[in-house]
Amino acid sequence: MTRRPYVRPLHPHWWLRDRRQFLYIVREGTSVFVGLYSAILMDGLIRLAQGREAWETYLAALSSPLGVTVQVICLAFAAFHAVTWFGVTPKAMPPLLVKGEPIPARTIIRGHFILWAVLSLAVLLVLGG
Amino acid sequence: MTKSNEPFVWMPFGAGGMVAALVTPALILATGVLLPLGLLDLSYDHIRALAAGWIGKLIILTLVALPAWHAAHRIQATAHDLGWGGGLGLKRVCYGTATFVAAVSLIALLKL
Amino acid sequence: MSETITIRVLRYDPDKDAEPRFDDFIVPYRDEWVVLDALAYIKEVLDPSLAYRGSCHMAVCGSCGMMINRQPKLACHSFIRDYRGQLVTVEPLDHFPIERDLIVDQDGFIEKLSSLYPYLVTEHDKPLSEGPNLQTPAQLAAFRPFTQCINCLLCYAACPQVAINEAFSGPAALAIAHRYNRDSRDSGEELRSEITDSHHGVWDCTFVGACSEVCPKNVDPAAAIQRTKISASFRWLKARLLPGGTP
């Protein structure tokens, strides 16, 4: 018959046409930098195993202009990752009930931010010796 | 319909996302900002000492390997989203790299 | 009816058009008018051939989902006054085949929903003489948000995974499955897990979250899916680690 459904193909730049979708791809994109930083850490472990001298070169590389630039970019994306990750935590866990009432999403998100601050402080203290 | 084995990759992905969110920013802050500024001293002895015990090794491995896995999972998924291949090949490359990062880190830690 | 607004509508008549095109209409409107009223005006006064769906005019029947200025919206719940001074572009819902003008083919959704055992599954039929089941308000609250879905499919239009993976069950269908899984009277979760835990069940979802943002009824399908992923992971572990579990 005359029925002829038209399928509009997904726009090749669908994620650039919509703020929400763009932020999604940026959120996912953060993983490139998270991954990159894991590689940097892996490198550090290799150097550590190779001995004091190798470790010193590693630290120097971290502090080089290139090293700093790369890491600052990584930091920005990692922070964006953290914020977006905490933002969805209430959806990603079963509702927690306190006296029969579910804990509000805002409280759960706030709890994660507090944990973030505490752990970050702990990391810095441990590394600082 | 057969059930998917996705939990095998998804659970470490989720854990990695949590680690990357809670701890990674502080680590980058330390190595990428405070260290170059001279506000933090990551001396060889101190760091070695941190990695000396079993618990230390385990924690460090977690901090390196899980975010790597998290990244691998997201990268292959996003590539699929953007229509860049995203087939089995890419999956192998991504998860393979993450496994490699984990394995090398483990060997390095064991050598300490 | 003093002010006017320009409404640009995507048109497609398979009898005449090779592919969709846009038509502009200038519509005088009143303050309480929604986009659906403007479409009714166009159909009645300007172009009777315009095809669209809509019935209840109160955001409950789910008929009138469409893209309004590229956002999935209910036409009966989008006030023209909020678009004052803008060009309003109205298109059929993204990610569905267009039958004609603003009408899309929704059969795919119904099939996906049907496959998920979207009804109460119980071990025995309870005789009527036993009366209604007991269910406390707290037990009701545990699944109530997920009962609010009006099947408007805005979430499907918002979710890129629906477009990328044709077989993906999609947000609303999975939210409804979750609704039954969380119902204290139901024991069909195992049955549903055959579908929810499969690749095109929850695992096609990459937690974009757009589904929940556009949902006019606050159903939060994204949460339903994430929680199902967690249960699915437990089921997966159990099947592999526990004796008697079948991998």
Added chain:
Amino acid sequence: MDVIVTDIAIVGAGGAGLRAAIEVAEQNPSLKIALISKVFPMRSHTVAAEGGAAGVVKPNDSFDLHFDDTVSGGDWLCDQDAVDLFVRAAPEELTRMEHWGCPWSRDADGRVAVRAFGGMKTERTWYAADKSGFHMLHTLFQTSLKYPSITRYDEFYSTELLVEEKRCTGLVAIELRSGKLVAFRAKAVILATGGAGRVFPFTTNGAIKTGDGMAMAYRAGVPLKDMEFVQYHPTGLPGTGILITEGARGEGGLLTNRDGYRYLQDYGLGPPDPWPRNKAMELGPRDRLSQAFWHEQQKGRTVETPFGDAVNLDIRHLGEKKIDERLPMVRELAISYVGIDPVHAPIPVRPVVHYTMGGIDTDIDAATPLPGLFAAGECACVSINGANRLGSNSLAEILVFGARAGRSAIAFAQANPHGSERAAKARADEAQAKIRALFLNDGTESAPALRRAMNETMESGVGIFRTEESLQQSCAVLADLRTRFAQVRLEDRSNVFNTDLVQVLELGAMLDVAQTMAEAALTRTESRGSHQRLDYPKRDDEDFLAHSIASYSSGERPAIGSRNVVITRSRPGERIYGGGGS
């Protein structure tokens, strides 16, 4: 043309149609069911019902009390055998809905909660927050997916019944997505097509409530019963006609006029207790409340709004928490459509056409006088609603009589063979030719103009209060419109989703239905329930304790006959509300 052969065809997939389909599927899984609907089932207008469904559950309640409320609420025009059966079956049906997963609201101890409703002596209305119909419809739809014997034909617009030798043998429908005409041959047909509120301009009814099934039956020679009884709901939002549920008053909402005065006490509904008292004041029956509005309007005591006169519905004293918990949708609707947050200000409301008490003539087994044809739900008139339906009785009715229609259809289908294929084809070809004529002939009349004229004359002549003169005038206008309709012009000549064609066909149905309403109202020279004649203000049991029966006579005005009401135990008495009632 396609021919689909099935055992039982059901037109309409709202609450009544779905319930009927499930009943057939459960009772006899070997029967093939075709469930035909012009919209997807969950779009059916049952979805819009807010308040709830009545069924006796509380220990201090009884079938007799529900019976009495219903019969007196209906101003003694109900068939009492039907009401008896109805009140007994209602709790069972509502329990069954619970077993199917309907998320009824609950008391703290986990039992199903019930609320007060207009005209009901005690709390017996089961509800699911303020989306009762929505939850019932989705529960029924989703449950129906369980049964392989139900084949759905979504978005098929049914145009007429197949009748062969005084028996209904199927129907004809247009598949909207292709424009194809399809003949359904069935051993039994159930009509469950809902109401016809759209014949009026200002209504709570969705765009799809155009009385198609009533018109189909009527044209096939089945009479329409009690069509003059059209219910106005007292609390619709001015402008859009969106309904503010009676639940708002059940929870304690107050109606006040421009002076903040609870005017209902002036119309025999007092005393004005500060708390909700069943069957009094705001919880009086709908006809009385709507009529009181009209009187207030005449006295100039209503509130003027940009969308016409209104009165105030005040729920502020319930507080934000209770409003959000019990009446979330009311708040949402008021904010969206009249820009008023009921937590802080009263909601302007006015009476609005809501429900058609009349409908296809059926007996208590949902059987119409045409063998093989059954009807249930708002399109049918059994009659349990009499001259005025009590709120929350119809959601229970669609279940009780939907199920009964299913059972009756099974019995009929098991006892009778299919009609002949040749006759079906011939009839379907005629139907095809009629539609083709619309496509080929260049009519001169504009459908929207005819519809507007119909709406106007129904409101002005057949509204809350009627007179000989107003009705005469409306009858004349409607007769004229029907003649003009023969020259209606189809603007859209495409095949796929030709919604212009659907609207034209719906208009044809509405004109037929409107005509029966106006003509029956003209004949009934008394006032009863929702039918109020300024020129005959009293109820007249001598002459009019009887149903009106409107029969089709092609092209002409309907013939209006009458049939006695079935009275078993409740003699007509005075309808007493307010303090006198308790």
